[in-house]
Amino acid sequence: MSDDAATTGKPLFTPFNVIAGIIVVLGLIVTVLRFTAGLDAVTNLSDYNPWGIWIGFDLLVGVALAAGGFVTSAAVYLFGMKKYHSAVRPAILTGFLGYALVVIALNYDVGRPWRLPYPFIIQQGTTSLLFEVAACVALYLTVLFVEFSPAAMEWLGLKRARKLVVRLTILLTIFGVVLSTLHQSSLGALFLIAPAKLHPLWYSPYIPVFFFISAIIAGLSMVIFESTLSHRFFADKMDEAHLKEKDTVALGFGKAASLVLAGYFIIKVIGISESNNWHLLPTNYGLWFLVELLGFIALPSFLYAVGVRDKNIKLIKWTAAWTVLGIAINRLNISLIAFNWHLPASERYFPHWMEIVITVFLVTLGILAFRFIVTRMPILYSHPDYEDH
Amino acid sequence: MSITRRKFLGWLGAATAGTTIGKTANAASNKQFSGYPNSMGVLFDNTRCIGCRKCEEGCNKVNELPAPDKPFDDLTVLDTKRRTDPKAYTIVNRFDAVSNANIKGPLYRKVQCNHCLEPACASACFVRAFTKTQKGAVIYDESVCVGCRYCMIACPFEIPTYEYDSAFDPRVMKCTMCSPRIEKGLLPGCVQSCPTEALTYGKRTDLLKVARRRINKFPDRYVNHIYGEKEMGGTNWLYLSAVPFKEVGMREDLGATPAPKLTAGALSGVPIVVGLWPVLLTGIYAMNKRKEKIAKEETNLAVAAAVEQANAEAKANQKAEIEALNKMKQKEIDNAVKKALEEAAKPEDEDEGDAQSEKAEKKPSEEGS
Numbered sequence: 193m194s195d196d197a198a199t200t201g202k203p204l205f206t207p208f209n210v211i212a213g214i215i216v217v218l219g220l221i222v223t224v225l226r227f228t229a230g231l232d233a234v235t236n237l238s239d240y241n242p243w244g245i246w247i248g249f250d251l252l253v254g255v256a257l258a259a260g261g262f263v264t265s266a267a268v269y270l271f272g273m274k275k276y277h278s279a280v281r282p283a284i285l286t287g288f289l290g291y292a293l294v295v296i297a298l299n300y301d302v303g304r305p306w307r308l309p310y311p312f313i314i315q316q317g318t319t320s321l322l323f324e325v326a327a328c329v330a331l332y333l334t335v336l337f338v339e340f341s342p343a344a345m346e347w348l349g350l351k352r353a354r355k356l357v358v359r360l361t362i363l364l365t366i367f368g369v370v371l372s373t374l375h376q377s378s379l380g381a382l383f384l385i386a387p388a389k390l391h392p393l394w395y396s397p398y399i400p401v402f403f404f405i406s407a408i409i410a411g412l413s414m415v416i417f418e419s420t421l422s423h424r425f426f427a428d429k430m431d432e433a434h435l436k437e438k439d440t441v442a443l444g445f446g447k448a449a450s451l452v453l454a455g456y457f458i459i460k461v462i463g464i465s466e467s468n469n470w471h472l473l474p475t476n477y478g479l480w481f482l483v484e485l486l487g488f489i490a491l492p493s494f495l496y497a498v499g500v501r502d503k504n505i506k507l508i509k510w511t512a513a514w515t516v517l518g519i520a521i522n523r524l525n526i527s528l529i530a531f532n533w534h535l536p537a538s539e540r541y542f543p544h545w546m547e548i549v550i551t552v553f554l555v556t557l558g559i560l561a562f563r564f565i566v567t568r569m570p571i572l573y574s575h576p577d578y579e580d581h
Numbered sequence: 582m583s584i585t586r587r588k589f590l591g592w593l594g595a596a597t598a599g600t601t602i603g604k605t606a607n608a609a610s611n612k613q614f615s616g617y618p619n620s621m622g623v624l625f626d627n628t629r630c631i632g633c634r635k636c637e638e639g640c641n642k643v644n645e646l647p648a649p650d651k652p653f654d655d656l657t658v659l660d661t662k663r664r665t666d667p668k669a670y671t672i673v674n675r676f677d678a679v680s681n682a683n684i685k686g687p688l689y690r691k692v693q694c695n696h697c698l699e700p701a702c703a704s705a706c707f708v709r710a711f712t713k714t715q716k717g718a719v720i721y722d723e724s725v726c727v728g729c730r731y732c733m734i735a736c737p738f739e740i741p742t743y744e745y746d747s748a749f750d751p752r753v754m755k756c757t758m759c760s761p762r763i764e765k766g767l768l769p770g771c772v773q774s775c776p777t778e779a780l781t782y783g784k785r786t787d788l789l790k791v792a793r794r795r796i797n798k799f800p801d802r803y804v805n806h807i808y809g810e811k812e813m814g815g816t817n818w819l820y821l822s823a824v825p826f827k828e829v830g831m832r833e834d835l836g837a838t839p840a841p842k843l844t845a846g847a848l849s850g851v852p853i854v855v856g857l858w859p860v861l862l863t864g865i866y867a868m869n870k871r872k873e874k875i876a877k878e879e880t881n882l883a884v885a886a887a888v889e890q891a892n893a894e895a896k897a898n899q900k901a902e903i904e905a906l907n908k909m910k911q912k913e914i915d916n917a918v919k920k921a922l923e924e925a926a927k928p929e930d931e932d933e934g935d936a937q938s939e940k941a942e943k944k945p946s947e948e949g950s
Binding site for chain 2: 227229230231232233240242266271301304305311314315316319320321365366370373374378381383384389400
């Protein structure tokens with residue numbers, strides 16, 4: 193990732209390119225297998241376990257980690273925190289690619305992907321939370337595409353179109369926040385219908401709120417995490433404003449993440465109280481729940497606070513990575529680990545290696561697309577011919 | 582980052598609106614759906630079941646399902662616990678440990694779709710592939726199914742199965758209560774082939790009475806519970822058992838809440854978010870914009886005032902300078918005049934000296950004027 197063959201003429205066979213190439217080839221082979229031989233040939237999905245990592249990781253984790261787009265654009269354009277302006281474009285791009293990959297992953301997971309538009313054009317199952325998720329994800333992907341488009345238009349020199357889109361910024365931002373609130377929370381609400389299958393420590397009537405709040409945390413942490421990686425690999429693409437604002441963004445977003453994590457910790461504890469599940473804590477699942485609650489919510493909240501107080505950017509960056517991991521674990525707990533906890537081990541799910549290949553393949557595609565775009569379009573710098581918006 | 586009072590209030594409002602998600606909308610409602618009137622059902626009595634698998638065979642035949650790996654008269658398949666699968670809408674499991682002393686031998690449990698009064702699968706389907714018919718059956722329309730398998734997540738009885746091995750037209754497979762047959766007035770396949778009347782088909786309301794009567798007549802034989810009367814809001818399929826239902830692999834912790842009620846609260850939050858968020862966010866945006874505008878105006882005013890003051894001071898300075906300059910020049914003139922007069926007053930002055938002094942007198946006065 194440190195070098196870019198496409199624009200600088202450096203050798204094509206760098207270690208990163210070779211590994212990415214192998215993953216892409218493997219991914220394409222499994223893709224062919226998936227669409228010619230069916231889900232059974234490449235997954236461990238079963239009648240007890242209809243959802244695997246393509247939903248648990250690619251959809252649930254993917255959408256949560258792509259929340260940086262709406263969080264950053266709301267902070268800058270609606271809440272008036274202009275000093276974080278340089279973080280908007282990378283966050284929107286990460287969000288857009290994240291959602292695009294979610295939709296691609298869904299095409300692998302559902303039985304008849306060519307029917308994905310059916311819920312909108314044939315029959316609307318409006319009593320389903322999945323309908324809400326589908327509608328919001330489809331609309332939000334469009335919003336993110338439009339929000340991202342000025343960068344592409346600057347690259348292509350489409351001045352008039354860009355001017356038009358930039359005028360819509362506030363409208364798009366508000367629309368994005370509304371849609372994100374809805375589908376981030378609905379992804380959690382999907383599990384409200386299965387109290388008999390999800391472990392009571394994770395099942396809660398507040399699960400939509402938990403999902404929304406933790407998505408904000410994921411979004412804030414991903415912005416810091418992504419900026420760390422970008423700075424490491426694409427520092428040459430960054431202009432002065434980005435380099436200067438980098439630490440401001442880490443401090444500001446770290447502070448916000450610390451506060452939101454503290455609030456999240458409190459509502460999680462209220463959740464245990466509401467369902468009166470204290471007696472479940474000294475069980476195996478209870479201990480795992482405590483690992484999540486203390487290790488991935490309370491601890492990062494504290495570490496972020498220390499990092500901001502001491503202006504310790506390094507600590508903030510590591511905490512961001514830790515928090516992102518914690519949110520991923522939370523989503524996997526709810527969809528896979530604590531789901532179907534009542535079943536004997538022989539009937540539980542563990543991903544097939546080819547399912548993992550597809551997931552890694554899609555993440556690799558995302559990284560490649562990110563690299564392709566930031567090395568060409570004004571994402572990490574402001575285009576000299578255009579004013580910031 | 583400084584938090585102003587206005588910003589804080591904005592966030593407080595946002596947080597308040599956020600908490601409206603997740604409340605149970607119908608918690609205080611008196612609306613209740615207790616099934617379509619005259620809907621049909623089946624009562625399964627496990628004290629009468631002999632585990633002959635004839636119901637499985639009947640089901641397989643009327644639904645034209647593929648032939649099983651082992652023939653239906655092979656009872657060794659009962660040695661392992663099974664579940665419904667895409668090739669079997671119904672299966673029978675054997676339970677050897679029997680805690681009721683009045684019952685001899687093992688007990689059996691037939692598994693198939695329970696046909697909920699308010700089905701979780703139908704509530705969860707985002708393309709309305711499931712329908713609850715007036716007769717009570719929950720049926721599936723494969724022509725619209727996308728294959729998301731959320732119905733399988735939602736079903737508390739773990740009934741729907743999926744044709745994972747099909748690449749191009751996988752279907753959700755589950756018992757239809759033989760809906761096409763019961764619409765024609767025929768019995769469901771399993772009921773028709775049961776040799777021991779372990780299965781009774783009839784109106785659900787009648788079946789409840791039959792079940793209650795059996796419990797009252799043989800209180801030692803049955804546990805005092807009709808499974809399916811209340812479970813998940815009630816099902817069209819009902820069960821009687823000689824032992825607690827847990828012992829024959831049926832969950833007793835499902836509760837009496839129908840599945841749609843579990844998600845009603847979250848769904849009711851949607852219009853609230855759609856209605857309130859834009860207002861709130863536009864408000865926050867407007868407040869910030871106004872704050873910026875006022876700050877800009879204040880800056881402009883301050884700048885203007887500063888400029889004016891600077892101008893006034895500059896003018897005053899200029900005036901003073903000019904005056905000082907004039908004064909200086911006047912002094913020079915005076916000095917020159919004085920000097921000239923002094924020179925003129927000297928007695929030993931010659932003509933040349935006179936002429937020179939005249940020049941000297943003239944020059945400064947010219948410059949001064």
